[in-house]
Amino acid sequence: MTSTFIERSDKLVSPFIGRFHPIEIDHAKGCYLFDKSGKAYLDFSAGIAVASTGHCHPEVVKAISEQAATLIHACIGVGYYDAPITLTEKLNSILPNGPYASFFCQSGSEANEAALKLVRYTSKKSKVIAFEGGFHGRTYGSLSLTTSKRKYREGYENLPGDVDFFPYPYAYRCPWNKKDYAESVAESVRQLKESSLFSNDVAAVFIEPVLGEAGYAPCPPEFLRTLAEVCKANNILLVCDEIQTGIGRTGKWFSFEHAGIDPDVITLAKGLASGMPLGACLAKKDLMNQWPSGAHGGTYGGNPVTCQAANASINVMSNYVSEVDRLGKLTLNFLNEKLSGHKNVGDIRGQGLMIGIDLVIDKESKTPNTELTQKVLKECFEKELILITCGDGNVVRICPPLIIDEKTLLKGLLILVDVLNAA
Missing domain, CATH: 3.40.640.10 (Type I PLP-dependent aspartate aminotransferase-like (Major domain))
Structure with missing residues (x-):
């Protein structure tokens, strides 16, 4: 039987490398990661704010391929x-x-x-x-x-x-x-x-x-x-x-x-x-x-x-920067509308598509709520949404590919809001 990526990694890859999710990534396209079974995950991490043009954008792939040939x-x-x-x-x-x-x-x-x-x-x-x-x-x-x-x-x-x-x-x-x-x-x-x-x-x-x-x-x-x-x-x-x-x-x-x-x-x-x-x-x-x-x-x-x-x-x-500004404002407005009354949401902040939701034990003490944050990440992952954290492990960060469209963005935000409201 073929060993999984996780099993092979555990044997030889340095243990200091932490991972947010147990996903075995086979390939990626646009705003999605695909595991070995073909299941698609909406990626709100973009490889930690890296895959700005989405995964394997055809113009980027073409530029890489043509240059590598010469x-x-x-x-x-x-x-x-x-x-x-x-x-x-x-x-x-x-x-x-x-x-x-x-x-x-x-x-x-x-x-x-x-x-x-x-x-x-x-x-x-x-x-x-x-x-x-x-x-x-x-x-x-x-x-x-x-x-x-x-x-x-x-x-x-x-x-x-x-x-x-x-x-x-x-x-x-x-x-x-x-x-x-x-x-x-x-x-x-x-x-x-x-x-x-x-x-x-x-x-x-x-x-x-x-x-x-x-x-x-x-x-x-x-x-x-x-x-x-x-x-x-x-x-x-x-x-x-x-x-x-x-x-x-x-x-x-x-x-x-x-x-x-x-x-x-x-x-x-x-x-x-x-x-x-x-x-x-x-x-x-x-x-x-x-x-x-x-x-x-x-x-x-x-x-x-x-x-x-x-x-x-x-x-x-060059075709997306102004749209990132618009979608960022839309995201902040949407999250504030849906979550501002949540007892564990201390702050929602950001610029463009670099947005953080600060989860706390209570709004008075502002004590970081890492337990809730991990629960949210896990449940969103189970609903095929990839999120990562920052801060003291209590800030959910939203940093999707910058080529994301409004419909796809709202799809992910609704999953996150539903998980938080049910937590």
């Missing part, structure tokens, strides 16, 4: 070829206030590693500020910026130092104990302006415009604008980690656009190449030009196949 790898350090150059041009065509120069790599962690090296090298300063609850990767350098979960850092001694942390303006779980949204935002802005952390001996500030792993909490635009002003006044570089938010996820090409700010450095990955392993560190050209030849690099960065997947992905997404 050039799979040459190394960007050996010579010149079209795909990464076209991708850089294409990114600049959708970025405000360019030009930005590119460094391509394989993951978000590597993109943030590159950004960390860049800002320290060019500023000749070592101190960096990140935000409490932020997730910027799990490699050693990027991990020094990551605090979204304690277990990510436990057992890893001597992480690169000179990193300070400032409270993220997470309005629902306000670090300043303000219960009203407006008061929370105002206090976060006041604390930022008065903080002594943001001095001219700081190289850079790293921020997620939407707090990802720690709870899908959008940063208030007022705070982002104030942060940009503080950085400019103190000659601090501003790095926007758009790894999960970028390329249309929040209803704009980049989440920082909601606040109208102008970052010095932008990091990308996840939805950039529809599931092909590609990350990017983009920096204002005059800044990137200060990084000399050989100061950083990588064998696989700018791979022609992954870059062509990204080129095709951007072409596809």
Whole structure:
């Protein structure tokens, strides 16, 4: 008898890899995953906000296949070829206030590693500020910026130092104990302006415009604008980690656009190449030009196949970004209408199709309700809906493929609402 994927994985694959669901995936198409028996599951995870153009979009598949037939790898350090150059041009065509120069790599962690090296090298300063609850990767350098979960850092001694942390303006779980949204935002802005952390001996500030792993909490635009002003006044570089938010996820090409700010450095990955392993560190050209030849690099960065997947992905997404904005607003309105009175629904928040439902023991204490969240995920899975969590394991995150249509989106939302109301 043939062993299952689960049995084979348990024998040899590293046990540190956690999985949300016991699904044995055979193939995927559009917004659906199919198991080995052919059962279809509506995918509201998109491979953790990666499959933005849906699974195996024909234009992306075509771009990958055609590129693989002519050039799979040459190394960007050996010579010149079209795909990464076209991708850089294409990114600049959708970025405000360019030009930005590119460094391509394989993951978000590597993109943030590159950004960390860049800002320290060019500023000749070592101190960096990140935000409490932020997730910027799990490699050693990027991990020094990551605090979204304690277990990510436990057992890893001597992480690169000179990193300070400032409270993220997470309005629902306000670090300043303000219960009203407006008061929370105002206090976060006041604390930022008065903080002594943001001095001219700081190289850079790293921020997620939407707090990802720690709870899908959008940063208030007022705070982002104030942060940009503080950085400019103190000659601090501003790095926007758009790894999960970028390329249309929040209803704009980049989440920082909601606040109208102008970052010095932008990091990308996840939805950039529809599931092909590609990350990017983009920096204002005059800044990137200060990084000399050989100061950083990588064998696989700018791979022609992954870059062509990204080129095709951007072409596809150009038809969907405004629709993501509309569907995101529809989703928030729908969920608030159906769930605002639910005793265990503490908060519903998000931008575009990056939405979190914060499940709590009760609304007064706001204690994370991980038990209920796991029950909801399990029962939705039994009804053929794939969901994942973030926060303290208590936030249901909704991050479907961005090509999803309204009917399919509402189908999944109705399953989720029915499960929650019956819980």
